[in-house]
Structure formats: structure tokens, C-alpha cells
Amino acid sequence: MAKGRILAIDNEEFFRSLYRDLLRGEGYYVRTATSGSEALECLRGEEFDLVVTDMHLPGLDGLAVTEAVRRVNPDQEIMIVTGQQDVSLAVEAMKQGVSEYLLKPINPDELLLVINKVLFRQSLGREHRRLLDENLEFVATLAYYRRCLIFLQIHDLDRLGDVVLDNLMDLLRAEGAALWVIGFGGHNYRLRCRRGLAQVAAGEESLQPDSGERQMILNGKGVLTAGGRTIFLPLLAGLEPLGVIRIEAPVGREHFNRRDLKVADLVAEFATSALYNLLLYRKLEQDSLRVPRGEAYTMAFFRDHVVKELHKGRRYGRRLSLVLLVIENYAELGNRFLDRDLEAAMVSLVETVNTALRDADILAMSGPDEYLIMLPETDYWGSLVTQKRIRKALRGKSTLCDLKKSHSIEVLMRSAAFPADGGTLEELLHVAERRLDRLRGSLFQRSRLGAMSFWGIVDRLLGTPAQYHLEADGSLGVAELLTGHEEDLRSRYIRMPEERLDEVMRTFCREVAESPRIRGVIYRGCVDFDVVRKCLRKTEGLESSATSIYLLGGRRRVTWDSQRIVPIYIEDENFRKTVFLLYLNEDFAYGLFARKRGSELVGFHTSDFYFIENLISRLQEQYQLQAQI
Amino acid sequence: MAAVTSKGKTVILASAREALLKMEEPLCQQGYAVQICSDGAKALELSLRSFCALMVVDCDVPLLAAEKLAQILRANPRTEGMAFFFVGQEGEEIAGFRRHKDQFILRPFNREQLLTAIASFFGRRERTEQVSRQDREVTGSLDQISLVDLLQVFGLNRKDGVLQLTRGEERASVYLVEGCVVNARVGRVSGEKAFFRLLSWENGKFWFAPGVPEIETQIASPLDHLLMEGLRQLDELAAQRSSLPSAETLLTLKVPRDRLPRGLRPTTQEILLLMEYYQQVGDLLEHCPRPDFEILQLLKVLLDKGLVEEVQQVPAVEHLPLLTSEEVIAVKDFFGEGDALLETASAKLILLACDQGAVRAFAQTLQGVPEFEPESDFLLSGDTLGLGDIGRLLVGETLSLRLFCLPAATATSPLWTPFRRRLFGVAALGDDPGLQEAIAFFEGTAHVPVVRIDCNGTSPNHGHLLRRNDRKALRRFLADLASRFTGEPPPAEVI
Secondary structure, eight states, X not given: XXXXXXXXXXXXXXXXXXXXXXXXXXXXXXXXXXXXXXXXXXXXXXXXXXXXXXXXXXXXXXXXXXXHHHHHOTTOEEEEEESSOOHHHHHHHHHTTOSEEEESSOOHHHHHHHHHHHHHHHHHHHHHHHHHHHXXXXXXXXXXXXXXXGGGGOOOHHHHHHHHHHHHHHHTTEEEEEEEEEOGGGSOEEEEEEXXXXXXXXXXXXXXXXXXXXXXXXXXXXXXXXXXXXXXXXXXXXXXXXEEEEEEEESSSSSOOHHHHHHHHHHHHHHHHHHHHHHHHHHHHHHHHBOSSSSOBOHHHHHHHHHHHHHHHHHHTOOEEEEEEEETTHHHHHHHSOHHHHHHHHHHHHHHHHHHXXXXXXXXXXXXXXXXXXXXXXXXXHHHHHHHHHHHHHTTTOEEEOSSOEEEXXXXXXXXXXXXXXXXXXXXXXXXXXXXXXXXXXXXXXXXXXXXXXXXXXXXXXXXXXXXXXXXXXXXXXXXXXXXXXXTTTEEEEEEETHHHHHHHHHHHHHXXXXXXSOEEEEEEESOXXXXXXXXXXXHHHHTSSEEEEEEEOSSOOOOSOSSEEEEEOOOHHHHHOEEEEXXXXXXXXXXXXXXXXXXXXXXXXXXXXXHHHHHHHHHHHTTOOOOO | OHHHHHHTTEEEEEOSSHHHHTTHHHHHHTTOEEEEESSHHHHHHHHHHSOOSEEEEETTOSSSOHHHHHHHHHHSTTTTTOEEEEEEOTTOOOTTOOTTTOEEEESSOOHHHHHHHHHHHHHHHHHHHHHHTOOOOEEEETTTSOHHHHHHHHHHTTOOEEEEEEETTEEEEEEEETTEEEEEEETTEESHHHHXXXXXXXXXXXXXXXXXXXXXXXXXXXXXXXXXXXXXXXXXXXXXXXXXOOTTOEEEESSOGGGSOSSOOHHHHHHHHHHTTOOBHHHHHHHOOSOHHHHHHHHHHHHHHTSEEEXXXXXXXXXXXXXXXXXXXXXXXXXXXXXXXXXXXXXEEEEEESSHHHHHHHHHHTTTOTTEEEOHHHHTOOSSOOOEEEEEEEOSSSEEEEEEEEEOOGGGGGGTGGGOTTEEEEEEESOOGGGHHHHHHHHHTSOOOEEEEEXXXXXXXXXXXXXXXXXXXXXXXHHHHHHHHHSSOOOGGGO
């Protein structure tokens, strides 16, 4: 390699060959030019460490050349050789930034010495700049590292994601970022965090990478996508993909650039190790506290935890509920499907249930078809609300398909509350199991009313007038078809004077006023709001209770000054044909449906909790009422 | 004040969805000023420009999220009082949600229900404003201006408001709408009866709080008539005082309830029924809703006719407590909702019966028990067996037993379950075989002891025999039920 690159300009062949021979002999790369314009041509094509020019040239003289060269490259080292001893010229040249000034005739030793000196000085400067640049970059990188160090101190996945994304957005000056973390089994990536203005399209909650994307992920390096408007940043630990980050919306510029990619990769490296450790930690926890597959905890952990919570509850007067969730047709499904499919279905079922639970709730698996959920700080009413939420989350998702048809997974739930139902886990479980047994015998399950609408169920229960025989002695005969709905002491057909309904309602209101802390809800279908309101008489106690009373139907919209008694006008013929009263509270339920026959009401009433609970939610759905339960 | 009225009833609807914007029409019909906009930025602009009290906003309203919007408006002193109804999905969480003010409405919602919620929000707001600007317009003393004059002044000026009166410990209110008296209250008495009593007040303090009162209308006659009638009754009462029974007089019914003459006037009937439980004229006056003068006159007639007789001082009953304080505490502990030992509470004593006669017979055994407070609905009810409270036994300062009648027929069995809360005990009245199933139900499923009660003495070996004026038997019966709470057998002295 040449010691340096030199361009020599002289119009005399003698000097040109002198430069060539002399300098080449010393190991320099030399080019010569006869005029200023030729020299400039050369400089456009190549870079030189030093330009040596004669002062007097035809066309552009030495000073003009210097000026022209400076315009192209201000740092260019230039040396002027002249035959005249003219101080003012020398001063002028030095002013132009010429490094050295040499007089003809040229003494070769002197020339070499001067050139060496110039080049040495130049390389020193260059070295200095390089070191400075390196230092700057080093400091910047150190700052990035410093910022990323915090990743390693975080032990919560969501928080880690947020911090990583925030840092990335800050360093890359971007307005949005999203993180997907690899899901169970490693087939897809699930959206975990989303910050700033990140836009996540509807189907993107779960990413299913195609082969191209998979390749990008396995490369482990950030890639500019969408024409540079986003960065696709894989998190790859060794060969194991952990997640993907997408950074969007650069600020103050249209596209991300290569430098951004470099920074992103740097942050990704840190984020990957933090994420890797976190996932490892979680897995470890899972292995010891949770069942091998899925998100449910082991019973050992659950039992321990519940016992502790119960102690806490006794000591500080806290409440707690336990929900028992049973897959009713597990055995049947087991006969029909492969174990693997069934297990996968259960895992996804548990995942779905978990989405409906709060962070502090704990779900454990007590058997292949049985799960327990602990709800801290929740009373029985709260557990009913949770069950309703779970049912809603499971709707449409609890099916298993084989090639021919799909089979629904029948999930039944019931709960028990501490301290009302018992003081130990065993007692609570026993109560929940007993309730579950009752639920299996519930009218709702027995008569398979699951798919029917509110009025459909009511019509089916009440049948037609011809199916009743009103005896003269005041008793009631009911056709065979209907008696199937009856159940000893729980569900009966009834005949009563019309005023009795108001009396029952009034008595319920009295109960509410006497136990104002009990939460509950009353729905009454009525023909005329004012008539019903009047029959309630004293309503002061109701306002401070935790029970809401809704009157539905009516003739027209009315406005009352009451927080608890709420009339909701619904124009529907059914409310005129059938009166009903539904009462559900933390402990009991009662429902009555009847039609008018003369001055009497003939209908059906029941205290079947599960039935009322479901009927109320049907009613709420049908008329889009705000769910109080 | 001007600012309050100009704020008016303005509602802003901010949503990009049809369902919410459609609320505009019914709201306008109800007299609200409605402004609609389809994005958050516009909503912000609107609320800063117009003084509005309520914004109904979709959680995911475009451009400016509802959460942020609410945060900005709450920080602004001009709009910090605004309330927000957020419409969103189940499980959505809203930062800075104020439970006492804001509401969360689940989508889809029922239009009428949302309307009701908005109406009740404005109703509440109006009331709070009324309370806060309640300046006592008129105050004074009845020595200087009589109630009659005062009311005539208010009547002429067609005033709305409540006239509050105090005389010593007594407190009373007269409710006026457009200058007409619509209701009045003294102690537990209300309506005309209370108003007429008030007319006799000659001293005391009064103050008038303007504003339309929220009260049930119980007086319909015009003010002039009302005053004339009241003054007439007062005069006549004064004139006849010597011949009418005094408040301390004790009266007793000479004929049993079922042998009363047929076709009595409703008022007469009512008084006779009440007399089964209240012997002192003062108590009768307190508990019968008819005007005092009318009652006293009727009593005089009844005395003259011999249906009722005056009794001399009844023998003083030895004051045996129905439940000892230990028992009361045990009961309250058992039903305790937290640390409510000092609050008044009630427990239920269910009376299972097959016919109304048995219930009446039981209630009659409680006559003369000072702790017994019968329910007027029950007293005036017919002969068919209903359900509900027949009265209360005030067994301690903070505990009362609700006597709750429940039909025992199996057709009504679904009704047994919902009333199982706070059960002090169950008593089966009589020995009708129809009671059997209900007794088995309460003993078996509800795990509550059922005690049989005999009020006629027909089957003496069967449960507790209760008779009128037999306080000991009543005490024995209650102690028996209470032993379940104390965990000890009933105290020896009562057995």
C-alpha cells in the first residue's frame, strides 16, 4: 500500500517526471496534471492526501487552484512550489490555507522532508478526529446501555414491555410501539403491550407469522418495513424467538434510517435477555405452582392460599368467595375426542375463564373436569357477577369440533361465600357442591330452556288458559303437560287473588328495607307504573338500601324522583298480558308469572335460584337493560 | 343564581355511534337542551363554550379519548362540576371515575333506562342546589303571628315550600304547593289530622323554606275550607271537652270482634279494630288516621251505646323482660352485619298458619303487651290469609322482632324460601295437619326450630299455650326460641 496519495501539478514535463520518479521511489502513489483544470478533474475522481502545485500555471494559477480545491474539499492539504521569491505571494498563499511553501529549484531531500511532515501532521489530525468520533459514539452507546439496564430489574411482564417500548420510542423518536410475546406452544405471538399511537389492526392481537416473517424473526435483526415507516424488531434469544416489537410513526421525519435500526438492535438485545429471564422465571413459577399445561394453579398452592386468605378474612373481617366450575359432559367428550384435543380445549377454556377474572383471583384445577376459583374480597353477590362474566366470556368459545359436528362443552358453576356459607375450604366446597347439585335439578337445566328467550320461557311455563281448571272451591288443576315444571316445595302453579301480587311485592320491599345492606334486584312487569308505585306505600327505607327495583312496561314514560325505584317504559304487548315479579338477592330468589283470570291471577311461581338468575339475564339482554348482576 | 339557571339542563352527547346520538330526540322532548358531536375534540370545545352539566360520552370517542376529555374538563374551573356518563364495554376501566358523580353505562343500553338515569341525575342536582340556596325567607314566632294568619299570607301569595314549626321538643311541618296545604306532619301523624292538631299550637317557632316540596299529597281541600273546618273542630272540641273521653281514659271492647254489629261505618269499624290492641284513648288518637275530633266523638257514641266501656286502672303488669339483654346481644351477634351492635335491627319470627283466624287469635294474645306494635295493614285486613308483617315486638332498645305471617299451604311453598333471612324462629299456629309440610321444610332445609303455639287451649300438651295477659307464657316461648342463639337452655326462672 502506498504511503500516501499525492497529486502534482506542473506545466513543465521536467518537474512532473521529477515528482513522479522521486516520490514513487519513496513509495508514494503519484498522479500528475499539467494544468489546474486537469487537476480539478482528477480531484473529482480520486482522493489525495496532498496536492502539490506550481504557482505559475497557464490558465488557473496556483492560488486559483488552491481556492478551487478548497471549495471542493476544505481539509485538503496543499503545497505550493514557486520559482520566484515573493513574500507577498507567499503570504497570500498561506492565507488561502496552503500548508507549505517551497522554492524552486527543488532540493529532493527538502521536498521529501516537507511532504513527510505534511502527511504526518495530516494523519495525526485524522487520528484525532477518529478518536473523537469513537469516543462520542461510545458515550452514546453507554447512555443507551444505561437506559436499558433498568430492564433487568423488572419482574413483571407487562411492566417490562411498557418500559422497553417507552425506551425504544424515546431513543428512536417514534410515537408508537407494540410488543407481541410468544404464546403457549410457540405458534403465535400475542399482543402484550401497546404504547403511544401504535395502531394495532383488528386481527393483530394474535400474530401468526408467515414464512417470510419467520425468517426475519430468526435473523434476529431489526428490519425496516412498510417502506421504512415501521421497524420490525424481533427478540431472539439464541435460536429461540421470544417476541416481536413493532415501532411506528417516526417524529419529524418520514422514515426510520439505518442508525435507528442500530439503536433498535441494541435495545432489543437488552430487552431479549430481560424477557428471557422473566419468562424463565415465570415458567419456573408455573412448574411449581401451576399445573403442567395451562394457566391453572395446582391444588397444593390453592389450598394453601385459600387457608391463608381465610385466616385473613377471619382476622380482619374480610369476605371471600369460592366458585366451583365443572365440565358437566367431560366424560362424554372424552369418549368422542382424542386426549390431546380435549386437553387443548381445556387449556383454552381456562385461558378464556382467566380473561374474565380479576388479577387477584386465583384459578386452580382440582380434577380434569373440575376447577376452583377463589375470589378475594367478594361476597356471594359479587361471585354471581363473576359467574355471569365468565359465562359471557365463554359464550361461543366453549365448543369442540370433530369432522362431523361440534360439541359444546357444558360448563356449570356455583359458588359459596365466606363467612356466610362456612369457615373452612371444605365447608365452602361442600356448600358449593350442594348448590351445584341443586342446579343440576334446576328447572332451567331440567326443562332445557337454555336457548329460549325470556317471553318464550314464560309462555312455555304458563301454557294456555285451557290447561288450567279453576275449581269452585278455590283450588287449581293443571294439565299434565305443565306439571312437569313443578317441583316439590320449589316450583308450583298457583291461583291467588289479584291483590296478593302487590302484597308479595310490598313484603319484599319491606324485607329490603329491613336488611338494607343486602344487595339484590327486583324486576316487576307492570301495566301502569303509578298503580304499582302507589301499592308500595312506604318507600323511604328503600332509597338507602342496596337493592334496585325496576318497574318495566307501563303505559308511558314517567319520571320519578327516586334512586332505587326506576320505571323503564317498554312498549311491548307482553307486559300487558302477563304480570311478573322477579326478586334476586345474595341468598334467595323468587319469581312469579301470572295471567289474569277474572279477579284472580293464575300462574307459576318458583324459588329456583339458578332459574331466576338466568331469567333475569335473559330479560336484561332482551331489553338491553343495564346489568345489575 | 343567574348562572345556575343559564346552565339549565344542557346535555352533551359525544359519540360516533348512532345509538347514542339517537337519544337527542327523546331528550329534547323531555325539555333538555341537547348538543351532539361525533368526536372528543368537538365535545371539549362544546363543553367549554356552553355551561353544561352532563356529558354522555362513548369511551372510545374518536380524536380525544373520553378519559382524557374528562380529565381536561375536570381540571378546568369552569367545567369542573360536570358529570360524565361513560358508555362502554363490559370490564372497561376509566381512570379518574368518580363513583358519586359519574356513571358507567354498558353497551348496548336501553334508551328508556338511560333517559331515566339522566332525569334522575338532574333531579338530584336540582335538589342539591335547592338545599344549598335554602335561605330562610320567613322566620318568626307563633306568639306574634298565628298559624292561621301565616297560612293565609302564604295562600294569598301562592307560595311553594315547607313551613317548619317547633314547640318545645315537638317538630312539625306543613307542606305548601301554590299556596295550598297539601300535607302536614306532627310526629308520626300526617295529613288533615296533623294539620288540625297544628291549628291548636299557640306558641312556638316557625321558619319557611321555599321550593316545591317533594311529598305525597294527602290534603286535597282548598285552604279556606281547611282552615274553617279545622277551626270549627277546635271550637267544638273546646266546647265539648268535658263530655268527651280524655286522653288518659282506658277503654275496652265489650263485644268480641266477630260479634260486632254488621254494616258499621268504616271509621267506626277501624276504631273498634284498633281498640283490640290499644286501650288508652291517647294511643287510639295516635294510631287512627282520622281527625282527633271525629275519633273522640265516635268514642263518646260508642260509650253511650254500650259497645265500649271505661275501665279503671288495669292491674300493673310485673315488668318481665321478653328477652334478657344477654339474649338480645346473642341474637344481634348472630345476625351481625359487621359491627352493627348499636344500630337498630330486626329479626323475623315467622308465623305459619293455614287460615287467618289462627293469626288473629295469636295477635289477640298480644293485646296489652306494651312492646307489641301492630301493623295497620293487618288490623284492617279482611279474613283471607295473606302474608307479611302483622306487627313488631320491641324486645330491646335496638332489637325488634317482626312477626311475619306466612301461609303454610304447599301451593305457596316457593314463597317460604325468600323469607328465610334473619330468622329468629318459626312458630306454627294451631295444629292443622296442613302445617306439617311447612314445619318439615323449616326444620329440615332452613335448620330453624319450629315451635308450635296453641292459642285456644284446645290441645294443651302440644307446644306453648299462649293466652291474653299471660306475659310469662310469652316470655317462655321467646326464651325457648332464643336458646338457639345463646347456645344455652332457657333460663330456669321462666320454665
